[in-house]
Amino acid sequence: MDYETHLSRIATTLFEAMAKNLDLNLETSKSYLSVDTGMVRVYRYPRGSVGWGMEVHTDSSILSILNQDDQVSGLEVLKDDRWLIVKPISNTLIVNLGDMMQAISNDRYKSVSHRVKVSKNNDRISICYFVFPGEDVVIESSKYKPFTYNEFSAQVQQDKKALGYKVGLARFSQKQDC
Numbered sequence: 104m105d106y107e108t109h110l111s112r113i114a115t116t117l118f119e120a121m122a123k124n125l126d127l128n129l130e131t132s133k134s135y136l137s138v139d140t141g142m143v144r145v146y147r148y149p150r151g152s153v154g155w156g157m158e159v160h161t162d163s164s165i166l167s168i169l170n171q172d173d174q175v176s177g178l179e180v181l182k183d184d185r186w187l188i189v190k191p192i193s194n195t196l197i198v199n200l201g202d203m204m205q206a207i208s209n210d211r212y213k214s215v216s217h218r219v220k221v222s223k224n225n226d227r228i229s230i231c232y233f234v235f236p237g238e239d240v241v242i243e244s245s246k247y248k249p250f251t252y253n254e255f256s257a258q259v260q261q262d263k264k265a266l267g268y269k270v271g272l273a274r275f276s277q278k279q280d281c
């Protein structure tokens with residue numbers, strides 16, 4: 104089996120466990136995670152560059168599974184307003200929840216803000232797997248207006264172009280109109 108197939112199996116198992124924990128309807132939740140959308144991206148962060156390898160963001164995915172460099176650190180996650188360095192551990196995967204999981208869970212699970220620092224002395228490699236809902240599957244929750252991943256990603260592109268940054272889920276909030 105190839106890497107992506109293994110990762111899609113892990114993502115499905117994790118998602119089903121979370122859906123069960125959230126008491127989501129089995130059929131509805133099954134339609135949310137689309138393993139066909141899974142994609143693998145490999146990053147190389149060259150050593151010594153100034154600034155961030157990747158600026159602060161949340162992923163738009165349901166789940167992101169990272170296989171980060173087992174020697175060179177760089178990944179930082181925001182927890183309780185503090186940045187934590189995710190230490191490299193060999194043979195260990197890191198699971199980040201994305202915006203779609205936050206919406207599906209009606210904010211009970213939060214997408215994690217994270218960023219990547221460039222190492223002074225070493226290049227850093229990470230292999231990242233992302234999985235999304237099917238493009239036209241409507242995500243329903245009480246905190247957000249019903250939306251599809253297609254609509255979400257179009258809005259993200261539009262905001263990045265017009266404002267220079269991603270507004271994200273706040274755009275779809277039931278409460279505020281921004």
Ligand SMILES: O=C(O)CCC(=O)C(=O)O
Nearest residue numbers: 146169171178219229231
């Ligand atoms: O390279 C990493 O460890 C993280 C990459 C990342 O956050 C992303 O691609 O969204």
Ligand SMILES: [Fe+2]
Nearest residue numbers: 160161162217
């Ligand atoms: Fe990310």
